[in-house]
Amino acid sequence: MKIILNGELFEIRLTEYTDRIEKLEEEKKEISDQIATVYQEAESKGFNKKALKQALKMLKLQKEERDLQLELTTQYLEEIG
Amino acid sequence: MKIILNGELFEIRLTEYTDRIEKLEEEKKEISDQIATVYQEAESKGFNKKALKQALKMLKLQKEERDLQLELTTQYLEEIG
Amino acid sequence: MKIILNGELFEIRLTEYTDRIEKLEEEKKEISDQIATVYQEAESKGFNKKALKQALKMLKLQKEERDLQLELTTQYLEEIG
Amino acid sequence: MKIILNGELFEIRLTEYTDRIEKLEEEKKEISDQIATVYQEAESKGFNKKALKQALKMLKLQKEERDLQLELTTQYLEEIG
Numbered sequence: 554m555k556i557i558l559n560g561e562l563f564e565i566r567l568t569e570y571t572d573r574i575e576k577l578e579e580e581k582k583e584i585s586d587q588i589a590t591v592y593q594e595a596e597s598k599g600f601n602k603k604a605l606k607q608a609l610k611m612l613k614l615q616k617e618e619r620d621l622q623l624e625l626t627t628q629y630l631e632e633i634g
Numbered sequence: 635m636k637i638i639l640n641g642e643l644f645e646i647r648l649t650e651y652t653d654r655i656e657k658l659e660e661e662k663k664e665i666s667d668q669i670a671t672v673y674q675e676a677e678s679k680g681f682n683k684k685a686l687k688q689a690l691k692m693l694k695l696q697k698e699e700r701d702l703q704l705e706l707t708t709q710y711l712e713e714i715g
Numbered sequence: 716m717k718i719i720l721n722g723e724l725f726e727i728r729l730t731e732y733t734d735r736i737e738k739l740e741e742e743k744k745e746i747s748d749q750i751a752t753v754y755q756e757a758e759s760k761g762f763n764k765k766a767l768k769q770a771l772k773m774l775k776l777q778k779e780e781r782d783l784q785l786e787l788t789t790q791y792l793e794e795i796g
Numbered sequence: 797m798k799i800i801l802n803g804e805l806f807e808i809r810l811t812e813y814t815d816r817i818e819k820l821e822e823e824k825k826e827i828s829d830q831i832a833t834v835y836q837e838a839e840s841k842g843f844n845k846k847a848l849k850q851a852l853k854m855l856k857l858q859k860e861e862r863d864l865q866l867e868l869t870t871q872y873l874e875e876i877g
Contacts (some may be wrong), residue, residue, distance in 0.1 A: 566808060569851060570838040571795045577831045578852075584824045588817055595813040604706035609821075611711060619711060625685035627704055630692060633733045634700065640735075651757040652771060652876045655750055659771075661748045669739045676732040690733060715815045766868035773873060781844060787847035789866055792854060796862065 570606045611619045659709045678685045758764045773781045821825045854862045 563844075564694045565841050567791055567794045567838075567843065567848075570834055570841075570843065570848070571791075571855075573834050574831055574852060574857075577827050577834070578691035578819050581831070582825055582828045584820050584827065586680065588820045588824070591813055591820070595810075598808050598813075599809065600664060600710075600813065601702070604703050604710055605810075605813070607703065607707045608714060609709035609817060610705070612714060612814075612818075621682070622685050622688065623704065623708055623711075625682045626688045626692070629681075629686055629729055629733075630700060630704075631813075632729045633689060634693060634697060646762075648762065648875045649758075649765070649871055651753055651760075651762065652774075652872075655751050655771060656774075658746050658750045662743055663752070664737050665743045665746065669736055669743070669763075672735050672739070673790075674733055676779065679727050679732075681727075681729065686729075690736060693733075693737075704718070710810055710814075713769050713810045715766070745837060762841045763864070763868045764871075766865050769865065770872035770876060773869070774876060778877060781877065783844070784847050784850065785866065785870055785873075787844045788850045788854070788866055791843075791847055791851035792862060792866075795851060796859060 554603050593606065595605055601606065614622065673683050673686065676686055692703060695703065754764050754767065757767055773784065776784065809849065835845050838848055854865060857865065
């Protein structure tokens with residue numbers, strides 16, 4: 554495909570980029586599948602997948618923030634639950 | 635726009651549908667803005683927005699399931715935290 | 716629920732906010748259902764739902780930008796397709 | 797963490813799963829960053845990122861379906877645009 558870049562004619566093969574993107578997207582999909590498999594393994598051992606996902610999500614917060622979130626969520630649920 | 639439906643020529647105005655969809659999308663956007671406003675109000679009164687969203691999300695679960703999720707998330711965080 | 720706000724004790728009912736949020740979320744859900752119904756109606760008249768959604772999404776762009784997107788997408792697909 | 801699985805007491809380390817999940821999530825994030833980099837490279841060469849993403853998305857469809865989508869989207873935009 555001919556691309557005019559800053560007035561100059563270039564023959565740049567778009568597939569140079571799309572092949573790389575497609576390969577990386579495939580790798581990303583494979584890793585997502587592996588993550589799903591590990592969750593299934595944990596679940597088969599008796600761990601609760603939803604709670605595990607929530608715990609891993611909250612792990613990204615500082616401990617104080619995590620504890621505050623858990624405490625307030627529990628407190629709010631007691632009032633509105 | 636002419637549409638051939640089951641062999642018959644129809645003059646169906648696409649805008650008959652798109653106008654309705656656009657109007658509904660606008661209404662939906664307005665309601666999202668109102669929801670955001672209520673969260674801001676609650677936040678201004680000292681409520682924690684993230685915990686409030688989490689509590690409302692969990693409210694859709696049965697009480698037992700909610701309590702289990704909170705308990706296990708706390709327990710898992712203690713181990714991996 | 717008692718909230719200490721700027722040192723003062725307040726009795727603020729959390730449900731004052733959560734009831735409003737839940738009501739608005741319900742309204743939002745109803746509108747989403749109505750949008751889905753209009754798409755189904757259009758589909759039953761022979762319109763292509765996916766193309767209709769893409770057209771409405773692109774309608775938010777300026778005409779020049781829309782035409783450019785369509786032209787380049789077609790051009791790129793010819794090269795990588 | 798002690799887990800009672802089918803009546804038997806197991807000492808299963810939750811971190812056995814969470815460490816693996818976190819490592820995989822990191823790998824996934826790295827690949828997402830690489831994909832973003834390739835898009836930037838393509839953009840620097842004059843390719844349109846949004847059209848490129850749309851083309852790669854449509855590439856997953858059969859050619860006939862792709863051509864139909866492009867044709868109908870163009871047609872619908874002409875009517876409602």
